[in-house]
Amino acid sequence: MLFKTPLLDKPAPGWKRDLPGPNEPPSIEPYPPILTSPPNHVDDVYLELARATMRMRGVGVWLAPFNFLLSIAFPAILIVYAVTQHRAPSLSLVLVGLCGCITALWAGMYFWKMDTEAPRDEPIRFNRARRKVYVYRFRHNGLKPFSRSAWGARAEVYDWDNLHAEACSIYGAMGSGGSTQTVTLAVLEPGTHKVVDRFHFAHDIQQGEMYWAMAQLFMQQGPQALPLFPRPPRDWNNEKIRFNLARRLAPKVHWPEAIDLESRSAPSMHG
Template identity: 30%
Template sequence: MSQEWKSSKLTPQVEKWEEDLPEKYDLQQPTAPRLIRANEINDIWMEIPRYENITWHGMWIISILSILSLFTYCSLFQFSEFYSEATLDSKIFILVAIFSFLSICMFILKMALFVPRGTPVRFNRKRQKVYVYEHQRSIWPWMRWPTVIKVFDWTDIHGEITRQSGRYDQGFRLSGAVCKRGTYDVSDRFILSWTVGNKQLLRGLWNHCCLYMQYKLVPETPLLTRKPLSWTPLNTVRWPEDLDKESKTAPE
């Protein structure tokens, strides 16, 4: 008997797709609503933080020690007999290697000290809008890593679950797929919850968001109440003033 392969109704299908979640206006979703984490929930807006599965502890200390070690080594190596007698090609190779190592150290330091922790998603049910706080970083640490606020209409968003199989990121992830109005053609995607081990948690979170945006009664106490530490004030989430006000208020 041939095996029937499942596929997403959304186009293009997300990489590592696992399942499409029920339509957001379906009041008979099989999983009870449940928040995993929450910063705020009231009659106008709800904010869900998104904490990445990254071990931050000690990263900035390692990066600082590495940079100091590199500078110490370079200051001694610059005047050594070997360097002065090296060929031009050897000197270029040494400088490239030093720059590469410094770039890696700078990337780790920037990740540890400057990347905001728990970048949030805000749901405003009075406006029927979703505000996604995105910190756009690059593998190139010398570039500016900007913060962008994406604003979507709730009616255009569909839920989907993907399966992650990385060494340090195994489990399931919940994403919001933003489609062109009235279609399943995806124009953008955003992560609503980073990887967890149980798909039921993500189904419950999706149902909670759906019911909240329909003014239905939902539980307000999240499953997890402890917030991971931020190492410096530079890790703080800072909303632009105009969008911060808009995302927390009802239209006039």
Template identity: 35%
Template structure:
């Protein structure tokens, strides 16, 4: 989707602390940019008041269901073993089998929640008229698959937003993206962070947003193909059963209108 690589000649992070795997700081609000974003189809929606951009924690779902199917026979065998140990008690094997069942149950629940609890999209709205950012942030709890995994709406001033490119790992474990960092007004002290995108080490997504907020929609390529954040895609059929994006009414009204 994007191809422009960042300028990494400045190799010292400015934020305190920098994000994990920091590679580069991108243009801050108020900074002058001379490049033009290349991808006109990036946003979900754009007008003169706000732009809404997509974000997916899981672009393809189903790995959790696959893992569950693969683990079911093992769970069945472990249950049989526990039953046999109960008939003729043997403490050590019984303890091992019961711990195995607990671990597998935990893994199955995590896999299920990741496939069916994460919303179809996690959009972010940048309101130029209000100079505010509205993030639809999914909050999974990886250590407790039985508790609530909520969506929290975060609202910040545009002037507080910074963007950092990050990259971690290598080979099949390589991960990268753009992190949005929120700073305490007048400082470089970070008070919150959430991702803008995943799996692209490119400045164009942020450049598109920065250009819109600083220069307005006329400085961007024409946009005439709005998309539904709840759209279904052929390569991820399980998205059909994921929660739809639904902004709270007051936030939906505020984030899409001028003061």
């Protein structure tokens, strides 16, 4: 069932439509040849899908040095001005230079950390036996680019029945115009339409809808309901990376031991 008006009390930014609920029939049939990646893993207990909050990586690591040099250039210009003019620059010029220096420094740090601190994969595990969803999420805070605690990957656990998928399309101020299409997952307060959390699920609405359909089929019917993929799973932690500096510097996926064990097991296996 596709809802024509937002079902949730607070729909996602750029809301386009709601996808079927966790226990409703999928709205689309997954078609492996057009999907970006096959499942990382699938068995009778859990399904793991690859996920990434950033569509493209490798640009920020080159923008960062430019911004760092720019942050040095602003005070250097003020010094040169004072030496050549034999007088101190005006207060307004100092403020402009200070703002430029801080902005460039912030941008350089933000670009660098976004490109190098996001893990190589941000997988999501659907555990059919526990009816739980385990998400390896990269948290970041643009207002705190120098903070260590505000950045990093964390594993979070949600109830399958409390998830809701939304297709979104956000128009951005790009050079030639355009939009960013995504599918996001909202975490609802049990028994309500109140959103308590929300996170990125997939780029491109069609692919996101298919991956959501795969999760539905697995959780409702089991692994036998999933289509066969022509390509083997990708080893994100041990892939050979030659030219993308950002991906080479990116940390590997490392689930906390307790959550890793729980997310891969049934209650009867490990309590």
